Amino acid sequence: ARTGTAEAVLCATKTDAQIGAILDTARTEGRRLLLTRLAPDRLAALPRADALDYEPVGQTAVLGALAPAATGIGIVAAGTSDLGIATEAARTLAFHGYDAPVLADVGVAGLWRLLEQVEALRRHRVLIAVAGMEGALFSVLAGLVSAPVIAVPAPHGYGVSAEGRLALDAALGSCAQGLTVVNIGNGFGAACAAIRMMKLAGG
Amino acid sequence: ARTGTAEAVLCATKTDAQIGAILDTARTEGRRLLLTRLAPDRLAALPRADALDYEPVGQTAVLGALAPAATGIGIVAAGTSDLGIATEAARTLAFHGYDAPVLADVGVAGLWRLLEQVEALRRHRVLIAVAGMEGALFSVLAGLVSAPVIAVPAPHGYGVSAEGRLALDAALGSCAQGLTVVNIGNGFGAACAAIRMMKLAGG
Amino acid sequence: ARTGTAEAVLCATKTDAQIGAILDTARTEGRRLLLTRLAPDRLAALPRADALDYEPVGQTAVLGALAPAATGIGIVAAGTSDLGIATEAARTLAFHGYDAPVLADVGVAGLWRLLEQVEALRRHRVLIAVAGMEGALFSVLAGLVSAPVIAVPAPHGYGVSAEGRLALDAALGSCAQGLTVVNIGNGFGAACAAIRMMKLAGG
Amino acid sequence: ARTGTAEAVLCATKTDAQIGAILDTARTEGRRLLLTRLAPDRLAALPRADALDYEPVGQTAVLGALAPAATGIGIVAAGTSDLGIATEAARTLAFHGYDAPVLADVGVAGLWRLLEQVEALRRHRVLIAVAGMEGALFSVLAGLVSAPVIAVPAPHGYGVSAEGRLALDAALGSCAQGLTVVNIGNGFGAACAAIRMMKLAGG
Amino acid sequence: ARTGTAEAVLCATKTDAQIGAILDTARTEGRRLLLTRLAPDRLAALPRADALDYEPVGQTAVLGALAPAATGIGIVAAGTSDLGIATEAARTLAFHGYDAPVLADVGVAGLWRLLEQVEALRRHRVLIAVAGMEGALFSVLAGLVSAPVIAVPAPHGYGVSAEGRLALDAALGSCAQGLTVVNIGNGFGAACAAIRMMKLAGG
Amino acid sequence: ARTGTAEAVLCATKTDAQIGAILDTARTEGRRLLLTRLAPDRLAALPRADALDYEPVGQTAVLGALAPAATGIGIVAAGTSDLGIATEAARTLAFHGYDAPVLADVGVAGLWRLLEQVEALRRHRVLIAVAGMEGALFSVLAGLVSAPVIAVPAPHGYGVSAEGRLALDAALGSCAQGLTVVNIGNGFGAACAAIRMMKLAGG
Amino acid sequence: ARTGTAEAVLCATKTDAQIGAILDTARTEGRRLLLTRLAPDRLAALPRADALDYEPVGQTAVLGALAPAATGIGIVAAGTSDLGIATEAARTLAFHGYDAPVLADVGVAGLWRLLEQVEALRRHRVLIAVAGMEGALFSVLAGLVSAPVIAVPAPHGYGVSAEGRLALDAALGSCAQGLTVVNIGNGFGAACAAIRMMKLAGG
Amino acid sequence: ARTGTAEAVLCATKTDAQIGAILDTARTEGRRLLLTRLAPDRLAALPRADALDYEPVGQTAVLGALAPAATGIGIVAAGTSDLGIATEAARTLAFHGYDAPVLADVGVAGLWRLLEQVEALRRHRVLIAVAGMEGALFSVLAGLVSAPVIAVPAPHGYGVSAEGRLALDAALGSCAQGLTVVNIGNGFGAACAAIRMMKLAGG
Ligand SMILES: Nc1ncnc2c1ncn2[C@@H]1O[C@H](COP(=O)(O)O)[C@@H](O)[C@H]1O
Ligand SMILES: Nc1ncnc2c1ncn2[C@@H]1O[C@H](COP(=O)(O)O)[C@@H](O)[C@H]1O
Ligand SMILES: Nc1ncnc2c1ncn2[C@@H]1O[C@H](COP(=O)(O)O)[C@@H](O)[C@H]1O
Ligand SMILES: Nc1ncnc2c1ncn2[C@@H]1O[C@H](COP(=O)(O)O)[C@@H](O)[C@H]1O
Ligand SMILES: [Mg+2]
Ligand SMILES: [Mg+2]
Ligand SMILES: [Mg+2]
Ligand SMILES: [Mg+2]
Ligand SMILES: [Mg+2]
Ligand SMILES: [Mg+2]
Ligand SMILES: [Mg+2]
Ligand SMILES: [Mg+2]
Structure with missing residues (x-):
């Protein structure tokens, strides 16, 4: 507090x-x-x-009461499996007064789904992105917007992507700018960081 | 660009x-x-x-020309060995017009050195922290300020802390709020992320 | 024996x-x-x-009988999740005749909780510290007291801190002096080592 | 042979x-x-x-003599650092009679550079892709073409992407279809596999 | 699609x-x-x-309907434990119209079982190979045929071969030519890659 | 200080x-x-x-001056290669006033060399042990004496014992009692911990 | 066969x-x-x-029938937890006609228990040793006898010794002579190797 | 001794x-x-x-003098790069009186080279095999002979096979019988173990 x-x-x-x-x-x-x-x-x-x-x-x-009203933060989930973590972030934001929409199913293997959403994504002041498997979404997304992007690696997948270490390292090893990272599955932490950033905007 | x-x-x-x-x-x-x-x-x-x-x-x-003038971003280096990375961050900021001071030698094993600086640290709107070895500075610092803190793990140390993976994981595994992380040694990336955050503040 | x-x-x-x-x-x-x-x-x-x-x-x-009476050893648990291991240590000590108090909930993300306890901590001749996640408590604690500190990394957390390897390495990679380490979750071993140390004090 | x-x-x-x-x-x-x-x-x-x-x-x-003439195989290098491996592949192909062009500098952090080349890429019957760091190129590329894509992870980068394991796992963990993978830095092996595939096309 | x-x-x-x-x-x-x-x-x-x-x-x-008819793709399973993954590949192929036979129980510790099948194996235009443990089958098989071989490492075994990382690395580290690799257990992905290759043959 | x-x-x-x-x-x-x-x-x-x-x-x-005089701490080095780290410990002790003898070449593959020294070893109040390779010395030594034993893993060896992680884990995973561990190669830290323990004995 | x-x-x-x-x-x-x-x-x-x-x-x-009669192979289990694997080895030997006694509870932390058995151990022509945790038994045992010793690492323990990788590496990294190693938990394989060795002795 | x-x-x-x-x-x-x-x-x-x-x-x-005369031990090296380790083994054997021939260049990617040598290989009573990369030779060889086979993994290769861990695990994870393993590069240790085995044969 x-x-x-x-x-x-x-x-x-x-x-x-x-x-x-x-x-x-x-x-x-x-x-x-x-x-x-x-x-x-x-x-x-x-x-x-x-x-x-x-x-x-x-x-x-x-x-206690929940009254999310403030805007400025958007959440992107690469696939259906990422919705749990994305929702943890959304609820943490709601608890602190932010109403943050979740945009789902924009994985990069079907790039056009993401490209169709670029304008909508650019409207947010801070973005939280959740992705598992090879986490290519993080690099692509941070290269498309100019807002700070907070990557939350997701612990799903199998073989080399099991447990989320691959998605985590993909976010850290990205050469896209403006990308910072939190622990695997840490939707709560991403939300807290996004709020500190929004305070800079008076939000 | x-x-x-x-x-x-x-x-x-x-x-x-x-x-x-x-x-x-x-x-x-x-x-x-x-x-x-x-x-x-x-x-x-x-x-x-x-x-x-x-x-x-x-x-x-x-x-080309360098004319750092904007303020708001501060850089903290845990020890002497962290100055190279801290300076990469400072120079990247200078290139983009920010004049960011570097505060050094505030490792947590001698906690009073950090505590003496708390007021100075709280004056910054965004903080970049560089630390190697066990990276305890990240948790302690993020718990003392309310600005976003960007952790840059440093690749020095020996044994279990060699290569920086320990400091990286310490930053990611921290339960302090408002902390996000970039790749080991990525002073450039931390500066770019800090700039995106400062844009929120109109900076 | x-x-x-x-x-x-x-x-x-x-x-x-x-x-x-x-x-x-x-x-x-x-x-x-x-x-x-x-x-x-x-x-x-x-x-x-x-x-x-x-x-x-x-x-x-x-x-058989339990009659803990000897003093000199204190146990510090960073959070609620560390109480199981801390209690294994306390019971091992009790079995050998030591009455060791457990001080809980002094994680470093809220540093003031630990700082308020410094005087109490300094009264012990040997300290056992239990912490999981990024294990920043070990470095901070060993820097605040002059007694030997035995670190017991805890196997809780998620993502990079799952299984306790991060807390273990944080204890080993610490630059704080006087800190030695036992295996993840080894409250029993920490107690045995503490007893060998107390024998030096005639305890 | x-x-x-x-x-x-x-x-x-x-x-x-x-x-x-x-x-x-x-x-x-x-x-x-x-x-x-x-x-x-x-x-x-x-x-x-x-x-x-x-x-x-x-x-x-x-x-001995080199007379590359056959077409059908294209090589994509994410950045300048990937050219060594891409050239090993191109030379191996030339030795076996294939003239394979190398397309460089199409990393996904600046996605438009890749999108501008999509039509050119679709003309090849087999593609070899070389990328280091977080290897996001593999997923994006395989999602844009219908030819088989052979990923060659590159051993450059630093921190989490050092040695190429991250790029390797990113290729393996990708959910894009039609992507297969060879060892880190194995331009020679990618070329040999591409040739086996071209034999299917009578090439 | x-x-x-x-x-x-x-x-x-x-x-x-x-x-x-x-x-x-x-x-x-x-x-x-x-x-x-x-x-x-x-x-x-x-x-x-x-x-x-x-x-x-x-x-x-x-x-919906299944009418596998096209030929050209063969599947090899080293042992009984590899049949689940091999069947996922076969069914994915069937869904796309390919009738691909599964040849089982040809592990290399009893080499003659594999050698007896060489002629049968050489009749396929693309081979998918599934193996766990130390994955020696991949190297031996790719050295015996001239078709492209797609290795699918299997996540069974114990000790050093648990989880399939050993079989995966054995496939990647093989010096046999014409071998490419997909993620551990990814029978679906191997089938998709095989289909892209068969398209080269007009299949 | x-x-x-x-x-x-x-x-x-x-x-x-x-x-x-x-x-x-x-x-x-x-x-x-x-x-x-x-x-x-x-x-x-x-x-x-x-x-x-x-x-x-x-x-x-x-x-400045060196006047080691206090006794009670002994140092054991498994082999010739461990002498560098053992000497760092001895010199750190000398700096703080302790005169600590180094006993070398007592690796467990030739157990009798160690057993011949047991009486001499039991005379010390705190023992520092340095060993590389598989680190079996730590378990054997801690089982033979009743003093606290501080294990310093050494970063020599090759193959599985390269870098010292094996010796480190062997010390941590030991079921011998009274053993605590410092970072690989940390002779300095072992000495500092030994001194804190000797203070308990008034030393 | x-x-x-x-x-x-x-x-x-x-x-x-x-x-x-x-x-x-x-x-x-x-x-x-x-x-x-x-x-x-x-x-x-x-x-x-x-x-x-x-x-x-x-x-x-x-x-089918079991008629173990041949001698020459002995099995050593460090502790109670190692008996499952030791018994798998004993039964495999029995199946092939060997009657191999299992000697249990000779872990090195209480060295005297092992030393008391040295004469009995030296009577065997081939020894199979099973140990988990830090696996110090392997080095000590191979240094005490002149028969070939086959190490079987056991997958028990916790923290750094969980899964058996530590015991495995301890066996491999040992500087004791005459020690060879099989996979974690592979009592069957150790028995098969022991039998091949006994054939050398005409056994 | x-x-x-x-x-x-x-x-x-x-x-x-x-x-x-x-x-x-x-x-x-x-x-x-x-x-x-x-x-x-x-x-x-x-x-x-x-x-x-x-x-x-x-x-x-x-x-001192070298007079290798005893026979019974054979050494197999998969490729040119394995000759250093194979020769360390041969020289260690020579020092102890054994004249052990080295058979080179029998990697499994060209299986016929190995199969041509099977009769020669079966003449030895104990075999030492050296191989790097994916180490498939170990499984194939142990399946072809009935002598004990001692695997020495070689630390060459690149990417996933760098440092020899892959070849080591391939030997350990093999399902071939009669195979035991020593540390990466340990030609000396393999020779010592082979000698202990030959003693069984009175050699
Ligand atoms: N650049 C390369 N990358 C991967 N494999 C190679 C390369 N060059 C040669 N090879 C193969 O590596 C194997 C071992 O090569 P050698 O040691 O020359 O017998 C042979 O099968 C070669 O075809
Ligand atoms: N068994 C499988 N193994 C690997 N990938 C699959 C498998 N089944 C479906 N996929 C792909 O995994 C991706 C994620 O699937 P979904 O979560 O269903 O959108 C899609 O691209 C699927 O085509
Ligand atoms: N050889 C050593 N091993 C471990 N720590 C050391 C060693 N020498 C000095 N230190 C400590 O390392 C920390 C960082 O040292 P410095 O970078 O000199 O401030 C200080 O707490 C030193 O006391
Ligand atoms: N090339 C080698 N590989 C593995 N062990 C060796 C080698 N050469 C010597 N040794 C053994 O390594 C141990 C340590 O050797 P030293 O440091 O010379 O006392 C001794 O037991 C030697 O017999
Ligand atoms: Mg995903
Ligand atoms: Mg530091
Ligand atoms: Mg904790
Ligand atoms: Mg790249
Ligand atoms: Mg298999
Ligand atoms: Mg040693
Ligand atoms: Mg055991
Ligand atoms: Mg080799």
Whole structure:
């Protein structure tokens, strides 16, 4: 919070009891809360789960009000498999007041799908891009726009692209300018970085 | 150029003849040029080398005028060994009109050196941080400021930190917010990304 | 035992029958025993399980009396996810007569939480530190105290920090002095090493 | 030879004496010969070096006549640094009678340079593509043409792209169709494979 | 499709709902469809599953007619464990009209089994080879025939050959000529590449 | 210094000018200084080099007086190749007042050489062990004594043991108790850790 | 069989139906058969399973008679966790007529346990050694006997020793003489190699 | 020596002075000595170098008499580049009294070259095989003979086969029986193991 974005509760490495305690404290203190990596089947074990705003694709829950209104950030997902991470980013942005559209299915093997969207993409002030496999989208996208592009490598694929290290290195090794990178699958971190950038624009 | 920053000439993988030809063309067309990774001992082999503005620590040369004036970007180097990369970033920024100070010797093993500088660091709108070895500086720094921090891992150290992969992963694996990462040793890329961010601030 | 600490029974790679036989022998011979990595759901299959002192967070069981009284060793856990390993260390110490407090939630992304505890930390003669992800805690902590610090990298996180190799290398590649390292997740080994060090102090 | 292409002499791992002996034998037997990875400074040590057709960019020498005439194979090099490998491929093709043009400087960070060449690229029946760094060219190219594309990853770049493993994996992990891959830097092997494919076309 | 082969639906990374929607759309539009990596137990969840032509070894389903008739492509599987991938390739070929026989159990540790089949193998115009473990089959096979050989490394084995990286590198590092490689387990991709090659032969 | 041991000047990553400046400042301020990783051929370029106490095997130089007298720390080097690192440790200890003997040539392939020395080894209160190749010495040694053992993996060997990662992992993966580990080649760090441990003994 | 040992059926990568068919054929042809990596819960699905000689620790089944009588080969297992692999080796030997004793629990951290057994170990003509974690047993053992030692690295342990790569490399990187190595977990292969060696002794 | 073969002096990691001292001592004590990895240009710096029996391909020197006479061990080198390692093995064998022929240039890409030699190969009682790149020779060879085969992976090749890890893993991952493996480039170790095996045959 001191640095502009709120800390979220990463649920994957916590027990139900620990998350429950964190929720109770936040409620007592009247604080809003963002929970990430919360699998759907864990929801039932939490106190007053029905009062949480849960979204299953990005696996996030929000305690308290959500009123996304600010614009300027766009999210690009190379394929269907990238939607989970893209949605985690979108929800993190919504929690901080940003309404960020997700543009999906623009992988570079069918380049025309991406080229048809260039004008729409150029309208955003900061772009978050999610891609797995060989991650060629990162280089192509950053070469087409002049906004900062934050690459989020996705941990899907098989063989050499399993686990996301290939997509990560593809983003880092790109010779396109204006591209910076976060950890594999870190939609939350990409959103936090995008928000720090938007503050520069007074957003 | 179409995306806001100029392409630079990466000299390390080019022959003297190739660089010479690029310089001649730029001169004929009256274009400015930034040359990176140009080792000092190669300078003599280039046409009209004395008319280039060469800087040996960052190993960059500039053809044409340099007039850095804009502010807002700061560079932090963890130690003496990180100054080469930090200077490459500074020179790339200067080429694009930014005057970015380099703050050195703030490694986290002696934390008080960094803490004494916090106020100075908070004055910048975008920060570039260069660190090698275990890269703990990235997490600590991003936790102390609210500006976007661009991590540049440095390829020095020995044993487990040789080649910079450890510092790279430390930046990516950090739980600090607002941190994004570029390739090992990529001071040029960090500067380009910082410039895209400053455009958001009208800078 | 000949070297000052007792061998423990690492249950994860043994069958119920094998552990049962070891317990029976120890009982017959009147020996105390420390069992590690014993998952809660295996307890029921062991002979006279209710006579064991079982603790589920660190997943250890003790056969025989526990009377921790000696002081001098402190344990620091960067976050909630590090508590399992920290507790394995604490229980190993308890088995050998040491009462070691666990200080949790002092990750470096929020540096002030650690700095507030510095005086408390300096009171210990040997420190065990447990951290995952990018392991920046190891460098910062060893730079703040003058006691030996034993780093235990934790195998949690995702992407580049999955499996704990990043935290391990961060501890090894640290330029902080007085830091030595044990295997990923090896709370038991850290405790044994701490005990050998305390013997130097007559503890 | 039994399988359609001639074995070449890989000089990098042979002594001058060994290469000299191979040349002498070939001359005695009246055989043509292709020598690969022969550094310029080694030429002088070989018997009757001036009678060899040496080419320094691809570092190949040919003993005997060269009469490239057949068409159908095109070579694409992403950048200047890829020309050495592209030329090794072109010379191997020339040795087997193919005249294959090299199209350079079509990296995807400036996508328009590649798109301008699409019609020219579509005229070839088999394409060899050479690229280093993040190798995004492979995916984009294979998505734009319907000929088989043979990817040759290049071992240049730095940080995560050093040694060519990233470009290799990018080619393998691509979801573009019709793309197959050879070892890092293996221009010779790509040419041999292209020739086998052209035999299908009666070429 | 624009590049000669149809895009398939990779089911492993899609939900039942997503696959169902794709099937419905294809039916509405009267398009044929190839589904890959569709585990048997998922079939029941799809709309009108009984109207799909499902094959469990290669885990593919086809919507619409299958009429494989063209010849010229042969598939070689080193052992029983390679049959799943070989069948994915065969089914992809069948979808595109090719009837490709699968020759199994010709691993090189019992070389005579392979040598007995050489004449049969030489009758094909393009060969797809599937092998795991140390992948020695790739080198031996490509040395015995003059057709292009497409290597598909298989992700089985244990210890050093687990996950298929060894077989992949064996194919890439082979000094046999005419061998090109696709990603580990990518029977679909090998088939698509083989089809592009057959087009050269008018096939 | 605040944490009990002095910072050393790691010369390998510094220029002659930078080291010269550090020496000048230390002389002006009357401070002692330890320089590590200073290759013999660099000595001549430093100011008043003849006034430094230089030792070529460990490649260290000391500015100011050396008066090692304290005992309690022993150093074990598995073979001749390990003497450089062992000597760096010995000199770092000497700089801080410890006189630590080096016992060499006790590799485990000839176990009796080590067993003959067990009594001598048990006399030390803290042991530093240096070994390369497969690092079996660490496990055997820690099982024979009851003092804390600090393992320093050595970066020599070839094939699987090149670079020292094998010896490092062997130390970390050891099931011997009381063993902690520092980075490959880090004799300096092992000495600093040993000193922190000796402070516990009032040493 | 042509090379002296029989091929075994590696069941882990085969379906029940495939194994059943292999059994049926062998029965029809009156051949004996060794099945390896056959998990206990799969037994029931096989035809006439009760007529197989199944052993659950090594997970092997034998069709036909077993009459181990020949001596000369000994098996050493470092710890309890190594017994599965040691038993796979013992059963493979039994299938070929060798009666090989297994000596367990001689890890080097408690060196005296191994030293007490030296005389017994020296009685064997060929030794198979199984060890996981840091694999120090291999070096120590090969230094104590003059028989050929075949190392089988075990895939247990955690952190740096997970999966067995550390134990494998420790065996390969050992400077002890007379040590050769097989794949991680390959008890079957070690037995086959031992048999080839015993043939030299007429055994 | 206690275990049947003599320890050799591995010169690559020793200084001239150290090797000189070892030679002097051996001469004084009248002992024979084998020196390995001794580069030709170091010879001149050794005492009485002309009295050493030096061989440059395998880079070994022998102090004292050489009288190889025993037979039974054969050495196979896949290609010209493998001769250095093969010769180190041959010289180590000669030092111990074995006269072992080296058969070269039998790589599997031209399988007939190997098949023509099968009868000659079957005459040896133990075989040492040296191969780099994808190491397919190991599997093929071990499948053709019934003697024990010791694989020595060679550290040549490029891209995926650089450094020899691929050839090493190919040997370990082979499903051929009777194959055991030593470290990359370890011709000395292969010879020592072969000698232990020959002792079984009374050789
Ligand atoms: N530049 C090259 N890249 C890859 N393989 C090559 C190259 N030049 C020759 N070869 C092949 O490498 C193998 C080993 O070559 P050699 O050592 O000359 O027998 C032969 O099959 C050659 O055809
Ligand atoms: N089994 C498969 N292996 C590799 N690629 C596939 C496979 N099946 C489909 N594809 C391709 O993978 C890409 C991603 O598929 P999708 O996620 O369905 O859009 C498409 O280009 C498909 O043609
Ligand atoms: N040989 C060495 N190995 C490891 N660390 C060292 C060595 N010598 C100095 N250091 C430490 O490395 C850090 C960086 O040193 P410097 O770059 O000189 O500021 C300081 O904390 C030094 O104390
Ligand atoms: N070329 C070689 N490859 C592998 N090991 C060797 C070689 N030459 C000597 N050795 C062994 O390496 C060990 C270390 O040698 P040294 O450093 O000379 O004591 C001794 O056990 C030697 O027998
Ligand atoms: Mg993707
Ligand atoms: Mg640093
Ligand atoms: Mg942590
Ligand atoms: Mg490139
Ligand atoms: Mg196979
Ligand atoms: Mg050693
Ligand atoms: Mg073990
Ligand atoms: Mg070879």
